Amino acid sequence: MTAPLHPDTVAVHSGRSDLEALGVHALPIDLSTTNPLPDIERGGDSYEAMATGGRPPADGSMVYARLWNPTVGRFEDALAELEHAEAAVAFASGMAAMTAVILAHGPAAGKNHVVAVRPLYGGTDHLLGSGLLGVETTYCHPAEVAASIRPDTGLVVVETPANPTLEIADIAAVVAQAGVVPVIVDNTFATPVLQNPLDHGAAMSLHSATKYLGGHGDVIAGVVACDEQTAEALRRVRAVTGGLLHPLGAYLLHRGLATLPVRMRAQQESARRIVQWLIDRPEIAEVFYPGLDDDPQGIIQRQMRGTGAMIAMRMQGGYAAASAVTSSTSLFTHAVSLGGVDSLIQHPAALTHRPVPAEARPDADVLRLSIGLENVDDLIADLAQAFAALSRVEGTVASGRPWA
Numbered sequence: 410m411t412a413p414l415h416p417d418t419v420a421v422h423s424g425r426s427d428l429e430a431l432g433v434h435a436l437p438i439d440l441s442t443t444n445p446l447p448d449i450e451r452g453g454d455s456y457e458a459m460a461t462g463g464r465p466p467a468d469g470s471m472v473y474a475r476l477w478n479p480t481v482g483r484f485e486d487a488l489a490e491l492e493h494a495e496a497a498v499a500f501a502s503g504m505a506a507m508t509a510v511i512l513a514h515g516p517a518a519g520k521n522h523v524v525a526v527r528p529l530y531g532g533t534d535h536l537l538g539s540g541l542l543g544v545e546t547t548y549c550h551p552a553e554v555a556a557s558i559r560p561d562t563g564l565v566v567v568e569t570p571a572n573p574t575l576e577i578a579d580i581a582a583v584v585a586q587a588g589v590v591p592v593i594v595d596n597t598f599a600t601p602v603l604q605n606p607l608d609h610g611a612a613m614s615l616h617s618a619t620k621y622l623g624g625h626g627d628v629i630a631g632v633v634a635c636d637e638q639t640a641e642a643l644r645r646v647r648a649v650t651g652g653l654l655h656p657l658g659a660y661l662l663h664r665g666l667a668t669l670p671v672r673m674r675a676q677q678e679s680a681r682r683i684v685q686w687l688i689d690r691p692e693i694a695e696v697f698y699p700g701l702d703d704d705p706q707g708i709i710q711r712q713m714r715g716t717g718a719m720i721a722m723r724m725q726g727g728y729a730a731a732s733a734v735t736s737s738t739s740l741f742t743h744a745v746s747l748g749g750v751d752s753l754i755q756h757p758a759a760l761t762h763r764p765v766p767a768e769a770r771p772d773a774d775v776l777r778l779s780i781g782l783e784n785v786d787d788l789i790a791d792l793a794q795a796f797a798a799l800s801r802v803e804g805t806v807a808s809g810r811p812w813a
């Protein structure tokens with residue numbers, strides 16, 4: 410018996426077990442929308458197997474790409490292995506993935522209530538509160554999960570570290586409070602490199618693969634890692650609603666997984682340096698980064714292998730200063746999204762968290778940074794020159810947009 414492979418090795422080799430038999434080394438891209446059927450019987454049986462959430466039978470056909478695509482399937486297998494899960498199901502975006510999870514655990518399961526721990530990514534908060542999917546949502550703090558569960562609760566949603574201010578929730582404690590109700594953890598910020606929610610009792614780990622998994626800002630995708638039974642329910646929703654990941658996107662994501670651990674460690678190391686630098690700056694009122702309050706309950710120590718490469722900061726000069734900084738950086742692109750090889754800066758209250766009700770929206774003086782792979786001294790110099798510009802404009806920038 411050999412020792413289990415290190416995650417770095419899994420990231421390079423997973424989802425490639427059929428390549429040798431195919432006689433190829435790089436990941437093949439299959440763009441077929443339809444597939445030959447061996448005969449009506451086996452074609453029909455294949456259709457039935459996949460429309461109800463199964464995989465294509467060995468002697469059958471993949472039938473139609475809304476039911477199955479092998480390029481997407483390989484990425485799913487790779488992500489599942491990295492997440493210590495039996496299976497994974499990929500979607501057209503993180504929001505399509507969350508939609509499928511809510512549909513599968515709400516209306517399709519005869520339930521109409523969701524418990525959601527705030528803070529959450531703005532799009533998720535908005536989707537849950539919109540009523541669009543036929544579920545009612547109770548928003549709560551991590552300690553209120555048990556009290557928020559009802560007989561008709563089908564799902565508990567939690568994000569940790571949370572977008573945008575990096576709050577940490579204790580996954581095992583939320584799972585314990587949820588009882589028999591499945592818990593989904595949005596693991597976008599941590600990635601499987603730093604955190605595996607299923608190891609702490611979560612039923613599902615969701616990623617906006619658009620962010621770190623893709624890592625290069627050129628794919629929109631979502632993926633959910635879970636057990637095979639849950640995967641069947643999610644594939645059923647995907648087959649019916651059609652929120653598919655295109656095979657070209659799956660190829661890019663799978664290719665990017667190989668460098669994910671290395672990217673994550675390098676970006677995290679720079680983020681830690683930048684956090685230390687920000688803490689001492691007079692322009693900064695507060696830095697948000699996991700572990701800065703010394704992890705009093707040992708949660709980070711228990712469930713994470715690192716604190717990641719996302720930072721939020723509260724500007725001493727309020728919204729006016731936040732606005733000026735976003736206009737003054739040059740290496741940090743002023744743009745939403747995160748987790749790529751290049752650094753980004755954005756204002757959550759006005760953008761990513763704009764649809765969140767005012768009482769739960771981030772403050773107007775908070776900015777979010779995604780640290781990329783540039784040299785950290787160059788990144789610090791870019792922030793320093795933006796802060797220097799700030800002292801010149803302070804008092805002259807209108808603070809007229811009341812985001813919070």
Ligand SMILES: *Cc1c(COP(=O)(O)O)cnc(C)c1O
Nearest residue numbers: 502503504530572597617619630
């Ligand atoms: C971006 C994001 C999402 C939504 O994903 P899309 O791929 O943009 O649909 C969900 N959760 C978190 C934490 C995110 O940052």
